[in-house]
Amino acid sequence: MAACGVAAVSTLVPAIGFGVVTASILAVAGVGFTLQFGVTNILNLAYGDIMTAAAFVAYLVTAAGASVWLALAAGAAFGAVFSVALNRGLYTPFVRRGIRLFGMIIVTIAVSLIVQNGLLAIFGANFFSLRMARPASVHIAGMVFTSVQLAIIGIAITAMLLIHLLLRYTKLGKAMRATATDPELARNCGIATDRVIDLAWAISGALCGLAGVILVMNVTAFTDTTGSTFLIPIVAVAVLGGIGQPHGAMLGALVIGIASELAAAIISPDYKDVVAFVILVIVLLARPQGILSEIATRKEVAA
Amino acid sequence: MSTPADVILEVADLRRQFGGVRAVNGASFTVPAGKITGVIGPNGAGKSTVLNIIAGALKPEAGTVSYQGRDITGLPSYKVARQGIIRTFQLSSEFAALTVLENLLVAAPAQRGEKLWQAALGKQYWRSSEQASVERARELLARFEMAAKEDEYAGNLSGGQKRLLELMRGLMAGPTLLLLDEPMAGVSPSLARRIEQHLLDLSGEGLTMLMIEHELAVVERLCDPVVVMAQGRVISQGSMAEVRGDQEVLDAYLIG
Amino acid sequence: MSLAWQFYISTVLVYLGVDVIACWGLNLQFGVAGLVNFAYIVFQAAGAYTAAVLTLGPAKPARLGGFQQYVGGAHWPFPLPILAAGLVGGGLAAVMGSFAIRRLRSDYEAMVMLVVSLIATSVASNQVGLVNGPNGLALVPKPLASLVNLSPVDYQWLFVGLTAAVCLCVYWLVHVVTSAPLGRTLRAVRDNEQAAAALGKNVTGLRMLAFVLGGVIAGISGAILVEFTSAWSPGSWLYPETFVYFTAVIVGGSGNNLGVMVGALLVPVGFLEATRFLPQFGPPGFIDALQWIVVGLLALTFLWFWPRGVIPERRRRFPPVAEARAPRSLIRTRIGR
Numbered sequence: 082m083a084a085c086g087v088a089a090v091s092t093l094v095p096a097i098g099f100g101v102v103t104a105s106i107l108a109v110a111g112v113g114f115t116l117q118f119g120v121t122n123i124l125n126l127a128y129g130d131i132m133t134a135a136a137f138v139a140y141l142v143t144a145a146g147a148s149v150w151l152a153l154a155a156g157a158a159f160g161a162v163f164s165v166a167l168n169r170g171l172y173t174p175f176v177r178r179g180i181r182l183f184g185m186i187i188v189t190i191a192v193s194l195i196v197q198n199g200l201l202a203i204f205g206a207n208f209f210s211l212r213m214a215r216p217a218s219v220h221i222a223g224m225v226f227t228s229v230q231l232a233i234i235g236i237a238i239t240a241m242l243l244i245h246l247l248l249r250y251t252k253l254g255k256a257m258r259a260t261a262t263d264p265e266l267a268r269n270c271g272i273a274t275d276r277v278i279d280l281a282w283a284i285s286g287a288l289c290g291l292a293g294v295i296l297v298m299n300v301t302a303f304t305d306t307t308g309s310t311f312l313i314p315i316v317a318v319a320v321l322g323g324i325g326q327p328h329g330a331m332l333g334a335l336v337i338g339i340a341s342e343l344a345a346a347i348i349s350p351d352y353k354d355v356v357a358f359v360i361l362v363i364v365l366l367a368r369p370q371g372i373l374s375e376i377a378t379r380k381e382v383a384a
Numbered sequence: 385m386s387t388p389a390d391v392i393l394e395v396a397d398l399r400r401q402f403g404g405v406r407a408v409n410g411a412s413f414t415v416p417a418g419k420i421t422g423v424i425g426p427n428g429a430g431k432s433t434v435l436n437i438i439a440g441a442l443k444p445e446a447g448t449v450s451y452q453g454r455d456i457t458g459l460p461s462y463k464v465a466r467q468g469i470i471r472t473f474q475l476s477s478e479f480a481a482l483t484v485l486e487n488l489l490v491a492a493p494a495q496r497g498e499k500l501w502q503a504a505l506g507k508q509y510w511r512s513s514e515q516a517s518v519e520r521a522r523e524l525l526a527r528f529e530m531a532a533k534e535d536e537y538a539g540n541l542s543g544g545q546k547r548l549l550e551l552m553r554g555l556m557a558g559p560t561l562l563l564l565d566e567p568m569a570g571v572s573p574s575l576a577r578r579i580e581q582h583l584l585d586l587s588g589e590g591l592t593m594l595m596i597e598h599e600l601a602v603v604e605r606l607c608d609p610v611v612v613m614a615q616g617r618v619i620s621q622g623s624m625a626e627v628r629g630d631q632e633v634l635d636a637y638l639i640g
Numbered sequence: 641m642s643l644a645w646q647f648y649i650s651t652v653l654v655y656l657g658v659d660v661i662a663c664w665g666l667n668l669q670f671g672v673a674g675l676v677n678f679a680y681i682v683f684q685a686a687g688a689y690t691a692a693v694l695t696l697g698p699a700k701p702a703r704l705g706g707f708q709q710y711v712g713g714a715h716w717p718f719p720l721p722i723l724a725a726g727l728v729g730g731g732l733a734a735v736m737g738s739f740a741i742r743r744l745r746s747d748y749e750a751m752v753m754l755v756v757s758l759i760a761t762s763v764a765s766n767q768v769g770l771v772n773g774p775n776g777l778a779l780v781p782k783p784l785a786s787l788v789n790l791s792p793v794d795y796q797w798l799f800v801g802l803t804a805a806v807c808l809c810v811y812w813l814v815h816v817v818t819s820a821p822l823g824r825t826l827r828a829v830r831d832n833e834q835a836a837a838a839l840g841k842n843v844t845g846l847r848m849l850a851f852v853l854g855g856v857i858a859g860i861s862g863a864i865l866v867e868f869t870s871a872w873s874p875g876s877w878l879y880p881e882t883f884v885y886f887t888a889v890i891v892g893g894s895g896n897n898l899g900v901m902v903g904a905l906l907v908p909v910g911f912l913e914a915t916r917f918l919p920q921f922g923p924p925g926f927i928d929a930l931q932w933i934v935v936g937l938l939a940l941t942f943l944w945f946w947p948r949g950v951i952p953e954r955r956r957r958f959p960p961v962a963e964a965r966a967p968r969s970l971i972r973t974r975i976g977r
Contacts, residue, residue, distance in 0.1 A: 124747050126754075175944070182747040183676040184943060187890070190754075190883055195936040202922075202929040313758060316751065358759050365752050366739055439838065465840035473838070479831040481895075482824070486956055490828040491839045495821045500849060503820035504813075510820060518958050535957050557839050 091223075096346035097339060098224030104338025105237030106296050110311070111318035111330035112244055113288030117164075119261040119325030120281040123172055123185060127192035128315065131167075131286070132293030133308030134196055135160045136211075137204060139294040143212040152211065153236070153294050160290020161283045167192065168282045193309060200305040208302035211294075233295045240288065241331055247284070248327060257281050261325060313354070314341070317361035336360075392417040392561060392592050393438070393469075398447035400433055407433040408444070409616030415561070420583065420593045422607030422624075424600065426636060429613040431596045432474070435565055438594075439471040440464035451561070466493075468560035474569060476546040478553075480539030484530065487538050487549060488521035489514070491556035524552045528582065544575045551582065562586075564595040568602065580606060612636070643793055650796035652913060657803035658865045659888070659904040664814045664897060665857030666885050671894035671953070672818055673850035674830030676746055678753040678882055679736070680858060682760045685877040686732050687725035687859025688866035692777045694721040695867070708772045718783035722806070722863040729859020730852045737851040741844060757879045765874045776873020783867050803864055810857055814897050817853065824956075826850055827895070880932065884908050887939040893949030902950050907938070 110132065117125050138159045139152035175188055216227035226234075248254035256277045259267040268274045296311060297303040318337050322329025337357055345353040393415035400408040408430040415421045423431050436442040438449055440461035448457045451467055459467075479487050489495070495517060497503055497510030525531045528548050533541065538549060547567065554562055567583070568576040583606060587593065597603050603610060603624065610627050612620040614636040620627045627633055641649075662684055669675045689710075698713030700706025716724070740752055765774045782795070783802070790798060817823055826846055829836045833843045866872045884907060892903020915931055942949065 124751055126751070171940075178944070180943065180947075183750050184947070186676065186678075186747045186750045187883075187886060187939060188943060191936040191939045194880060194883065195933050198929040198932040198936075202926055202933070205923050206925050313755065316755070354762075358755070358762070361755055362759070365748075365755070441834070441838075461834075461837045462840050462842050465838055471838050473835065477832050477835040479828045479835065481831050481953065482827060483955060483957075485958060486824055487828075489821070490824055490836070490841075493840060497821035498825050500817070500822065500853075503816045503822040506816060507819070514821060515961065519961055522961070535955065537955070553835075553839070 092346045093343065094223045095225060096342045098221075098226060099345075100339030100342035102226070102230045102233055102299060102338075103342055104334045105234045106292055106299065107314055107318050107338050108331050108334035109237050109240050109288050109295065110292035110315045111322070111334050112241065112327045113285040113292065114315050115319040115322070115325055115327055115330040116257075116281055116285040116288070118319070119327070120257055121168070121172070121278055123168075123176075124189065125172075126186065126189040126312065127167070127196055128289055129308040129310070129312030130193045130196040130200070131160060131163055131289050131308070132296060132311065133200060133303070133305060134163065135290035135293035136297040136303055136308065137200060137209070138290075139297070140209050140211055149211065149213050149298070153291065156290040156294035157287040158290065160293065161287040164286025164289060165279055165282045169279065173278075197305055197309055204305065206304065208304050209297075210300075210302045211297055213298070229298055233299060236291070236295060240291065244284075244288075244327055253277070253280060310354075313361065314357035317357040317364070320361060321364050390417040391415065392452060393594070394448075394450045395434065395438065396448045396450070398434060398437055398444045398449070400430075400437060400442060400444050406616050408437070411447070411613060411616060411618050413611045413618045413621050415592065415594050416609070417592050418587075418590050419609070420587050420595055420607050422603040422610040423594065423596045423613060424598070424603055424610060425613035425619075428615075429636075430616040431613055432565060433616075434613070435471065435563055435594070435596060438464075439469065439563055465557070468558075469563060470554045470557045470559035470561070471563035472550045472554045472565060472567060474565040476543065476550070478538035478541070478546050478549055480537065482538055483535050484525070484538055484541070484549060485518070485521055485534045487553055488524060488556045489517050491553045492517040492520070493558050521556060524556060528552055544571050547571055547575070547579070551579065555586070560592065562591060562593045564593060564597075566596050566598060569598070576602075646793050647796060650793075650800050652909065653800045654796075654803050654864070654868050656905060656909045657800075657807050658861050658868075659885075659908040660901050661807060661810050661864070662858055662861040662885055663888050663892070663900040663904040664810055665854040665861065667889050667894065667897060667900045668814055668817065668857065669850055669854035670886070671889055671896070671900070672823060672830065673826045673847060674746075675741070675847060675851055675854075676750040676753065677851070677854065678750050678879070678886075679757040679760065680854070680885060681877045681879065681882040682757050683729045683732060683855045683858035684862035684865075684881075685760070685764070685872070687729045687862030688872045688876075689771050689777065689862075690728040690859065691721040691725040691863035692780045692866045692872055693771075694724055695780050695783070696777065708775075708777055709769050710771045710777060711769065718867075721783075722860060722867070725859040725863030726856040727859070729862070730856035732859075733852045733855025734848070737848045741847050741851060754879060757882065761874050761878060772873075774874055776871060776876070777866075778871040780866055780870040780872070782870060799868055803868075806860065806864060810860065811897070813853070813857070818897060883939070884912075884935060887935055887942075889949075890939060890947070891942045891949055893951040893953065895953030896949070896951050899949050899951030899953075906950075907935070911935070911938075 110128075114125065114128050117123060117128070135156035139156040142152040142155045143149060171188065171192065172185070175185065180188070213229065216229040219226045219228060219231055248258060256267070256272045257280075259270070259272055260274050260277050260281075264274055267277075293308055297307065300307070314337060318333040319330050320333075321336065322331070322333030337360060340360070341353045341356040344356045391414045395414070396412045398408050398411045399406070411430060411434055423434070425431055433442065437444045440456075440459050440463065443458050448455055450456065451469060454467075456464055456467060479490065482490070495510070496513035502510060522531065522534070525534060528551070530545065530548060530552070533545065538546070541549060551567065568579055571579065580602065583593065595607065597607070608623050609621060610624050611618055612627055612630070612633050619632045619636060620630040666677070666680050669677050669680070693710055693712050694714050694716045696713055697715045699708055699710050736756065740749065740756070764771055767773070771777060782799075784798070785795065788795075788798070825836070825841055829841060829843050829846050837843050888903035888907035889900050890903070891907055892901065893899020911934070912931060915927055918927065920927065
């Protein structure tokens with residue numbers, strides 16, 4: 082019996098470790114996704130593919146010989162620029178034209194297909210990996226991490242902290258929260274909502290790009306569909322925590338990240354993705370507004 | 385107080401809150417048949433909430449709504465409508481991609497061809513019923529002077545025309561009680577006067593109406609009795625003159 | 641006409657028929673009733689699997705040489721598997737509708753359906769015992785093939801005839817629904833469900849009706865397709881296929897049955913077939929990737945410039961009535977009518 086307990090702990094504890102890494106990636110991605118929804122009321126289903134694109138940018142940077150840190154910065158920058166351009170050039174014009182909410186979903190899916198297949202056309206159906214130095218192993222409290230994974234966790238914590246500080250304490254953060262709650266009112270109060278929205282997309286786009294790079298840092302190889310398959314857990318995280326609520330997304334990332342890895346350890350590795358699926362379906366059916374928020378019932382998109 | 389003999393709608397001790405706010409906090413009043421009953425009160429008094437509860441769009445947490453002696457509390461809005469209580473909306477709610485005439489035809493009650501098996505029986509089965517509805521709709525359009533707009537997409541109408549469409553559509557449904565939520569809000573003064581006249585004519589023909597209205601001058605011209613609400617309760621009910629003299633009402637409105 | 645051309649054209653015609661039928665079903669759900677069913681392809685797949693299983697017969701165990709595992713099985717003659725496929729499509733829609741048709745925002749609802757679609761493909765691929773996993777079902781016998789002794793080419797044309805017959809039936813169904821007052825009521829619910837409810841319309845019931853009818857039609861389209869191609873696997877019904885149908889409906893004319901016929905001709909058939917004649921260039925899969933990019937761009941372009949499609953929803957006009965009648969009062973005054 083004691084041996085069983087030891088065996089269980091020796092699989093559970095590392096699983097929790099993996100869970101923390103997954104949760105880190107999910108947190109960065111989820112907060113970005115939920116910010117885009119919160120501030121502009123758009124479910125950006127192209128998010129996963131933008132992550133993949135950023136990963137490819139990082140790949141090109143490392144393949145050219147630069148360091149991984151530069152690749153991270155490049156990925157985040159690409160994400161920011163692409164997302165702002167996407168919102169400015171496509172999403173907002175459609176919204177101004179009066180497109181219905183479900184029309185917007187078709188637009189985002191169209192973008193997702195275009196980006197994903199664009200990457201496929203450029204890079205082919207091959208597998209790629211970032212060129213990094215061999216990571217060292219670190220043992221902490223019975224869990225084994227590579228230095229890369231520790232870096233990912235560190236990056237995620239830093240990013241989350243910065244976002245928290247931004248939203249809570251800066252003028253921009255307050256403006257973003259105001260625009261998220263009531264864009265008309267925010268505008269009438271003198272907030273330059275256009276600029277706030279641009280910045281929100283830049284920040285969330287940077288998170289998206291960053292998430293894409295750390296995602297592929299943690300896998301052996303990636304391809305054009307890697308990001309889009311990650312979209313479901315991201316949506317699950319955002320919805321679980323209350324869509325539009327960044328702190329909820331952080332919480333949701335922890336729950337789903339650890340739960341998936343525990344399921345993989347306890348039941349079977351096949352069940353890693355199922356956990357996110359199942360949680361998402363249950364939340365959407367039972368409590369669509371998630372843990373922390375009330376669903377926005379507003380019908381319009383902030384534009 | 386009006387005689388209780390021909391009360392068509394009775395609302396008793398309704399309660400409903402949102403978050404921590406008690407929007408409706410024990411509202412009770414009666415609506416007599418054949419008259420225009422006005423509901424007035426300052427902002428936040430709970431008027432729209434009460435209307436929504438009567439119409440079935442909201443469920444009350446406590447209290448009852450009785451219509452023609454039957455308890456209809458908590459019925460979903462489509463069942464309330466089938467009882468004969470038809471409401472209009474404050475914001476334009478036309479069927480934008482349908483023509484004006486089609487908007488009215490949708491409202492026609494007991495139209496043949498709305499069930500699947502009836503549709504499957506083909507045009508011969510429902511054509512005459514639809515023709516009858518078309519005639520009725522055209523009569524309405526003529527009465528409200530919008531016959532020329534019959535084939536116009538409802539979404540393309542002006543704000544005032546949409547208001548008239550809202551009213552016509554409600555009438556097309558053949559209501560025994562019409563609920564009006566600020567029917568003249570945001571409408572030009574001349575159109576407001578026309579709508580007023582329409583409402584007076586309809587009342588003269590015997591239609592019972594319950595109307596939320598802000599402008600006291602309009603209420604004075606149209607409504608008897610008047611229900612005054614404040615802070616989720618009914619603080620007075622009676623003719624405009626009676627209500628005007630009530631100290632509580634004066635306090636609520638802070639007018640001399 | 642040469643044999644090769646006959647084979648090719650008859651095949652394209654069958655595919656066109658299947659896509660037209662599918663688009664009519666989607667149009668009923670989306671164009672007329674305003675439901676955004678991003679899991680549409682799942683219903684087509686359910687119909688295809690049903691028809692396949694009911695034609696293949698029970699699965700042969702491996703020791704007898706069987707190589708496919710799946711649930712159920714029977715040897716039903718044509719047209720029973722197709723009818724069963726319709727029923728299964730409708731039944732599945734009834735079940736999913738009771739969860740999915742809720743008062744959620746329409747884009748949230750769309751996302752729920754998308755997730756369902758992804759889960760369905762995943763389950764079908766992973767649970768090998770269900771419908772033979774990622775390899776799918778194959779060697780489905782062609783309907784009527786044993787009864788009539790035709791040359792392969794002649795059988796093709798027979799199948800074209802069968803497809804056309806089913807098309808006519810489905811067209812009758814969507815036509816009677818959309819031209820009757822029922823169609824008008826569905827469109828009203830689409831445009832403003834609160835106002836429709838305030839006029840006495842049972843919004844949930846009506847949506848469910850449109851959803852189930854769409855499911856039935858999707859199932860039938862799947863059955864025809866699988867009876868023709870004799871094979872069906874998860875790769876045939878990934879979520880972008882739903883997107884292709886949506887693009888077809890939008891391009892053709894959402895809300896108009898003739899319009900979506902044109903859409904089906906232009907997008908899934910016309911466009912995807914046209915690339916067949918292009919010379920192969922670039923690495924394998926390159927042209928497919930470009931196809932998807934163009935489909936995406938097509939959807940965006942039409943949503944921007946011509947959101948109502950090539951043949952938009954008709955404006956219904958009513959002819960003037962012959963005789964005039966004395967105006968009647970429109971008010972019901974009797975208490976307790």
